Amino acid sequence: MRTVVIVAYEACQLLDVTGPASVFAEAAAFADAAPYRVLLASSAGQFISTEGGVALGTVTVASLREVEVDTLRGLLHDVVLRDFVLAATGRARRIGSICTGAFALAAWGLLDGKRAATHWQAADELTLRFPAVQVDRDALFVEDGAVWTSAGVSTGIDMALALVECDLGRDVASAIAKRLVLQMRRPGHQSQFSAMLEAQGGAYASLVAWISENLADDLTLETLAARARQSPRTFHRRFAAETGTTPAAFVERLRLDRARALLEAGQSAKEVAGTTGFGSLDRLGRAFKRVYALSPSAYRALHGSVSRAR
């Protein structure tokens, strides 16, 4: 049995803790012996309250000194935690952070020279404060050696699933995702782009949702403007002001995002070209190479059927 320690702190995000915890707990339903023991810990122990007001019971990190720690998931901010984490990293097989937990790992030097993910709202600050960290601002989660970092909230679940996949295989991870009623598992390098837009809300939120559900349709500037009941010129201007991207560039990015996910799921490049609205293999290939510097089929060979980041 492997022990997973999730370190929480006062006023942390409830889902950041419970999402990954549920993933590890569910693994018991699909393996012969319970594969994980999940421990919630904090520097002081006892109850800590989360942002939503729900309290979590935790043990003190001090009580874990003797425990064989396999995986350490951190959400951290104080000296007791720092000492614990630094002492534990040598022993643990891997360590991870969720959301802005990456700041703690970075501050303690665990991310120096490594690639890392954090919440998109915090990406700039992380780069600024810790230049030695290579921030991947688009990734949902990133694995670099023994260190895993994720963008936060729901992506913590995606990362936990990837960890389970490493340990117990793809089938178990998929079964857990199904049981948790996750629509689809998201690989680490899928961008936070759509999540970001949803979070932003804004005047074009519903249009954006429609676009992402109808990527194969005709999505020219003219069509979108008509759908938004605005003249092409006004639509272009307002959309750019609102989202920071022009309509065509936005659509392409969404299509490439989807293409990437489908290629990872094992779909053929030709199929992907159809379902993502590129139409021809040629067009998909050009756009794909322009942005990712890699042909779709080469990308599929590299990342297909593997849900880990690069």
Add this chain to the structure above:
DNA sequence: GATCTCATCCGCCATA
């Protein structure tokens, strides 16, 4: 690889 064609972007400006 060269060349044509077309969509997009965006500054400009008349207009509501």
Add this chain to the structure above:
DNA sequence: ACTATGGCGGATGAGA
């Protein structure tokens, strides 16, 4: 006078 709108057309770059 000030602002938002929307048509026009040139530059750009992608697709054919």
